[in-house]
Amino acid sequence: MEQHWKSAKGLFSAVLGPPLFWLVLFFMIPMGIVWLYSFGENRGLTEIALTGTFSNYLRAFDPLYLKIFVKSVGIAGLTTLICLVIGFPVALAITFAPAKAKTWLLLAVMLPFWTNLLIRTYALIAVLRTEGYVNQSLEWLWNGLDAVVGVLGVGALGPFQPLELLHNNFAVVLGLVYVHLPFMVLPLYSALDRLDTSLLEASLDLGAGHLRTLLTIVAPLALPGIASGVVITFIPALGSYLTPDLLGGPDSQMIANIIERQFKRANDWPFGAALSFLLMYMTFIAIALQAMLSRRRREPA
Amino acid sequence: MAKRPAPGPLEYLRRWPLQLWLAGVGIFLYAPLVALMVFSFNDSRRNIVWQGFTLKYYEKALNNASLIEAFVNSLTIAAVSTFLSLILGALAALALWRFRFPGKTGFDGALALPIVAPEICLGVAMLVFFAKVLPWPQGLPWPMNLGAIIIAHVSFSFPFVAVVVRARMASFNRELEEAARDLGASEWRTLKDVILPHMTPSLVAGGFLAFTLSLDDFVITFFTSGPDTVTFPVKVYSMVRFSVTPEVNAASTILIVLTVVLTAIALKVQGDPASTAGGHAALDRPKDRP
Numbered sequence A: 001m002e003q004h005w006k007s008a009k010g011l012f013s014a015v016l017g018p019p020l021f022w023l024v025l026f027f028m029i030p031m032g033i034v035w036l037y038s039f040g041e042n043r044g045l046t047e048i049a050l051t052g053t054f055s056n057y058l059r060a061f062d063p064l065y066l067k068i069f070v071k072s073v074g075i076a077g078l079t080t081l082i083c084l085v086i087g088f089p090v091a092l093a094i095t096f097a098p099a100k101a102k103t104w105l106l107l108a109v110m111l112p113f114w115t116n117l118l119i120r121t122y123a124l125i126a127v128l129r130t131e132g133y134v135n136q137s138l139e140w141l142w143n144g145l146d147a148v149v150g151v152l153g154v155g156a157l158g159p160f161q162p163l164e165l166l167h168n169n170f171a172v173v174l175g176l177v178y179v180h181l182p183f184m185v186l187p188l189y190s191a192l193d194r195l196d197t198s199l200l201e202a203s204l205d206l207g208a209g210h211l212r213t214l215l216t217i218v219a220p221l222a223l224p225g226i227a228s229g230v231v232i233t234f235i236p237a238l239g240s241y242l243t244p245d246l247l248g249g250p251d252s253q254m255i256a257n258i259i260e261r262q263f264k265r266a267n268d269w270p271f272g273a274a275l276s277f278l279l280m281y282m283t284f285i286a287i288a289l290q291a292m293l294s295r296r297r298r299e300p301a
Numbered sequence B: 001m002a003k004r005p006a007p008g009p010l011e012y013l014r015r016w017p018l019q020l021w022l023a024g025v026g027i028f029l030y031a032p033l034v035a036l037m038v039f040s041f042n043d044s045r046r047n048i049v050w051q052g053f054t055l056k057y058y059e060k061a062l063n064n065a066s067l068i069e070a071f072v073n074s075l076t077i078a079a080v081s082t083f084l085s086l087i088l089g090a091l092a093a094l095a096l097w098r099f100r101f102p103g104k105t106g107f108d109g110a111l112a113l114p115i116v117a118p119e120i121c122l123g124v125a126m127l128v129f130f131a132k133v134l135p136w137p138q139g140l141p142w143p144m145n146l147g148a149i150i151i152a153h154v155s156f157s158f159p160f161v162a163v164v165v166r167a168r169m170a171s172f173n174r175e176l177e178e179a180a181r182d183l184g185a186s187e188w189r190t191l192k193d194v195i196l197p198h199m200t201p202s203l204v205a206g207g208f209l210a211f212t213l214s215l216d217d218f219v220i221t222f223f224t225s226g227p228d229t230v231t232f233p234v235k236v237y238s239m240v241r242f243s244v245t246p247e248v249n250a251a252s253t254i255l256i257v258l259t260v261v262l263t264a265i266a267l268k269v270q271g272d273p274a275s276t277a278g279g280h281a282a283l284d285r286p287k288d289r290p
Helices: A005-037 A055-060 A063-095 A099-114 A117-128 A133-152 A169-192 A197-205 A210-221 A223-238 A242-247 A255-264 A269-298 B016-041 B056-063 B065-098 B104-116 B119-133 B147-169 B174-182 B187-216 B219-224 B232-242 B246-270
Strands: A040-043 A047-050
Touching (some): A005 A269, A005 B065, A055 A063, A055 A269, A063 A099, A063 A169, A063 A223, A063 A255, A117 A242, A117 B016, A117 B246, A169 B016, A197 A210, A210 A223, A255 A269, A255 B119, B016 B246, B056 B065, B056 B246, B065 B147, B065 B187, B065 B246, B104 B147, B119 B219, B147 B187, B174 B187
16 A cells, blocks of 8 residues: 555655655746746846736737647647558557567657657758759659650650758648657557457458448547547647758748747747747647546446 | 468458558658668768768768767766656656655646646746756856756656656555565665666666657757757757758767667667557556566
């Protein structure tokens, strides 16, 4: 049984003290200050007066910023959806793979996840940029085609026009999917792995096709796992800074980029603080929704 | 050649649409990284067409003093913050596992906050904290000047360690502890000889997680680092902003190789990859093998 803290006060404070101290001093207090600043106003260059104003929050609903919020949610949602579509078959294949293959497949999914985010983003830049690998390959194909057309005497195709793959919304979504795919596959796998396979076999035996079995048996049973995969992918995608910063164009800024600008360039800390707490609240809402969903699933029907 | 039996109903891995899908996802995940590594050996500034093998970009990267300094900074920060995170995380897990106390749910919830809070929020909180509450002195001698970054890294790493260790402690048989106590072992002796050995695998997994999180972090470091405390990701960021150069490829390749080696070591020590996954889901499942 768990011991009551009063029966070993010395040990208890030695064990709880250090982590509690650290959490309060180096997490709660910094967060608390940001929270307080979100109700403050700039006075002079470095002074912030805590006036209890809600103007910073109201300003976030200005169409300019509201548009960025909506866009961020849209991009993160699209990323999550694509990750789910790509990741579900992968998780399914891993679940029903033989033990040895399973280990290697899991490892293959996790290895990019452990690789430095900046390196992965940089690798994508090298692939997508105007002189990148995709455009180089396309140019080579184009030139080949051009030569064939020339030989046939049909006419020339004209010079190759490289595709603009970088610095736009497409690149941001691609980058976010690239980075977050493991976040989706791992929870999906752990949910699917717990499924009672006899239910699937029964469905298949009774003549349902694979697709029908997936949609009517697997998906409802794995719903809590799907929900946690969705939340685990959506939250970091919503708050991502690096991907829109490096892969996006001027119109693909997301919430985090606006927050960074308030703190590092615009020097408007109260507004940045309000934005970052709005992002926090959105995170909490996403987690609460998922908790509600999984609780409802657990209740007997 | 004997024909293999047709795939069973649930052997999805042996069906070609799924194999094709897996191959596609594999290419998507690995092609950019492999291209990056291959072209770090390419003898061409333009970095695209293969011009022959060279190691000159490695030489250049290794002679780039600021890049090396950033690399050493990153490793130092990761090592120190892992050490601190292991202590704090294990203590937090022990407190939650061992004791009933008022505010336990609150502490448990607060401990989860650094895990779920968006990086950017933690980043700006650290920026504000070190600007207003605890200004980290400028110009301290080498390891000391990294203090602010180390503190920030510990703050987001140790809750992860706590989660991993706690999941492991859930499978501890409390009777063992009672037996040790009955046989006259002191509190300290019980901790050292009975509880700690049970905890060890989770400390390895948690340590690996903390080290990787620290080495990988860009956003939070970006907000806490000063001009003379540049880490590897921050340095690569400033290089990438200017251009794509083979030198960055070379430096990245070194870090990727380091990651793979660390992963291999962690797996060797750990045995089961599912439990080092960082997906704690795999950890809280009852073990079906001895």
